[in-house]
Amino acid sequence: MTDSRYMLVVSHTGRRESRDAAAMVVTRLVAAGVTPVLLEVERDDLLAACGDFGGGVQMLDGMDPALLELVIVLGGDGTILRAAEIVRGSSVPILGVNLGHVGFLAEAERDDLDETLRRVLLRDYEVEERMTIDVNVLVDSTVVYTSWALNEATIEKASRERMLEVVVEINDRPLSSFGCDGVVLSTPTGSTAYAFSGGGPVVWPNIDAILLVPLAAHALFARPLVVAPTSSVAVELLRRTDGSGILFCDGRRTHNLPPGARVEVTGSDTPVRLARLQRGVFTDRLVRKFDLPVTGWRGRAGA
Template structure:
C-alpha cells in the first residue's frame, strides 16, 4: 500500500558504494509504501540503477515542505549538500556514514537496513543545530546573503598574496592583521575547518559563535568564542593587495572586493538532525578521532556520576 509519506534520498551517485546504498534505500522505502524523492542531479543515475520506473524529483514533482525525512548517504560533505537541498523545510536529516570521519552522520553502512527501518517507524529523536546567517556588505549596500551550518570563511583567493582584515565583535573593532583568512564557525563546525585551524572543540549543545584566524601575522590573533546573540564580522581592508573570497560550508562562494564586510550572526533557522543513538558528544569525539582512552576507570554509579 502506497502512502503519501515522502522521504528524500541524497547520495553521491558518482561513487559506486554510494549509488548501491541509495538503490537499497529506494527499494526499502518502496517496499514499505513510502514515496522516495531524489534531487535532480541524482535522478538519472538512480532511475537507471533501480530499473523500477520514475522517481519523484525535488523541486519538480515534490517540494521541500512535503518531506518527512531526508536520508543522507555519504560523509559530512554530502550531509552539507543535503542540508542545502532541504533548507526551507522542517524535515530532519538522517546521515548514514559512507565517508571517513563523518561527524554529522548517525549510522554506518553496515546498519543501513536497521536505520531505514527505524526511520520508517519514526523511531528517532530530533536534534537542532544552530546555523549562521551570513551577509556581505559594501558600504551600506548588502551585496550577498547566504547561510552556513559549519562555517563562513573569508579567505585569500591567490596563494602569493596575504589578506589584510579587521575583525569585529558586536559592532566594535577588535584587531587588524594580515592572514590567509578567518573562519567564523558554529559549534557544529568546530570539528571541521575551525578545528584544522587550531580552534577549540565546542560541544554542539552549547549555543556560541567561534572566530578562528588562519595563519595570522599578529600578536593577538587567538581563537574567540562569543555568545549566540553576538555578531562577528571580517572586513577586507582597502590596503589588501590580493583578492578575497567568502566560502560557506565549502559549497557556496562569492568574491569579496576591497572594503567588503562579512557579517555572521545566529540564524533563526536551524538544521534538524535525526538521532538514532543519542549519547554523550564525548563518545562521538573518541570514536571519530580514535582518541586513546585506555586505562580509564570511571564512571561509577548508575546515574553516571563520578565518585
Template sequence: MTTQQRNILVVAHARREETIAAALRVIGALTAAGARPVLPGDDPEIVAALAEIAPLVTLGVDVDVADIELAIVLGGDGTILRAAELVRDGTAPILGINMGHVGFLAEIEADVIDDAMRRVIDRDYEVEERMALSVRVKDAPGSVIYETWALNEATVEKAARERMMEVIIEIDGRPLSSFGCDGIVIATPTGSTAYNFSAGGPVIWPTVEAIAVVPLSAHALFARPLVVGPEASVAIEVLARTDGTGILWCDGRRSHDLPPGARVVVRRSRRSVRLARLHPAPFTDRLVRKFQLPVTGWRGPDTTPARENP
C-alpha cells in the same frame, strides 16, 4: 479515507558503487513500506542509476520541499551539507548514513541500514536542532550585495596564494583587532570539528550555543581563537589597503568574491538545521569514535556519592 503520502528524500554520492548499492536498499525498503522515495532533481546521474528499482519522483519537480518528511543521506559530510541545502526551505530532518571516511555529521554506519530503515518507517527517531549562521556581504558604501547561510562555517580567505589579506575583526559593533592573515574561520558548534578543528580552533559541544572565530596564519601578537555568544554579531572587513581580493566560502560549497572594502557580517540564523538521531549518545563518545582517540587506561566513571557543594 486516504492516507497522506510519505515523501522521503534520498540523497546519495553517485560516484561510488557501494553508495549506489546502499541507496538501492534504502529505496527498496521505502517502496516496500508504502513510502515514496524522492530524488534531488539536480543530479541526473543518481536519478538514472536509481530509477531502475521503482518509479521515482524528483524534488522541486514532482514534490515540493515542504512535503518532505525526512531526508536520508548516503555519503560523507559533504553530501550531508548538500542535503541541508536541499531541505533548507522546509522542515525535514536529515538522517546521515556514513559512506565516507570520518562522516562526523552522519548518524549511523552503512552496516546497520536495514535496522535504520525500520526505525524510519516507524518514525522512531529524535530530532536535534543545530545552530546555523546567517551571512551577509556588504560593499564599501554599505549596501548588501550577497546573502547566504552556513551550517558548519563561513570563511573569509585570501584569493591569491602569494598575497596576504588585511582584515579587521569587529564583535558586536566594536573593533577588536586588525592584522594580515590568510583568512578567518567563523564556525558553529557543528562546524567546530570541521575546518575550525583543522585551523586549531576549539571543539565545541553541540549543546553549547556559541560561535568560534579563528584567524588563519595571522601576522599578529593577538590572533587567538575566540568563542563568542550565540547572539553576537561578528564582522570581518577586508581593508582597502589589501593587495588583491578575498573570497567568502560557506560550508565549502557557496562562494562570493570580496573586493577591498567588502564587509562580511555573520550572525546566528533564525532557522536551525534539523538532524535525525536514532541513537542519542554523549558527544564525547562520538569524538572518541570518529577521531579514534586513545582512551586506554580509563577506569570508568566515579561512583562515589556526590557531596553537596560548600
C-alpha cells in the same frame, strides 16, 4: 501528518558505493509503501544502479518540501551539507548514513543500513536542532550577497602569494587587525571541521556560540574567540592593500571579496534539524569519530 509518506533520498552519485546504497534504500522504501523522492540530477544514476523502481518514485522538483517526512543522506559530511542546502527553510530532519571518511554529521554507518531503515520506517528516532549562521557581504555599505552556513563561513585569500589584511569587529566595536591567510567564522557544529583544523576549540553542539578562528595570522593577538550566538561578528578586508579574498559558506557557496569588503555573521533563526537514532553523548561521538585513546579509563565508581 497525512497517510502518504515521502522521504527524500540524497546520495553521492559519483561513487558506486553510494549509488548502490541509495538504490537499496529506494527499493526498501517502495516495498514499505513509502514514496521515495529523488533529485532530478540523481534520478538517472540511481535508475542505472537498481533498474525499475515500479513507478513508486517522485521527483523533488515542484514538490513542497514541507511534505517530506525525512531526508536520508548517503555519503559523507559534504553530501549532508548539500542536503541541508536543498531543504533549507523547511523543518524536515536529515539523517546521514556515513559513506565517507570521518562523517561527523552522520548518524549511522553503511553496515548499519538495514537497522537504520527499520527504525526510520517505524519513526523511531529523535530530532536535534543545530544552530546555523546568517552571512552578509557588504561593499560600500551595500549588501551585495547573502548566504548561511551550518558549519562555517570562511574568508580566504584569493592569491597564494598575497596575504589578507583584515580587521575584526565584535558587536560594532573593533577588536584587532592583522595579516592572515584567512578567517573561519564557525558554528559549534563546524568546530570539528575547518575551525578545528585551524586550531580552534571543540565546542559541544548543545552550546550556541559563534567561533572566530584566524588562519596563519601574523599578529600577537590573533587567537580563536568564542562569542555569544546573539553577537554580531564582522571581518573587513582593509583597503590599504590590494589583496582580495573569497568567501566560502560550508565550502559550497562562494563569493569574491574585493578590498574594502565587509563580511557580517550573526546567529540564524533557522536551524538544521538532524535525526538521531541514539542518545549517545557528544563525548562518545568524539572518541569514535577521531579514534581517541581512552584505554585505562575507569570512570566514577558506581556510575
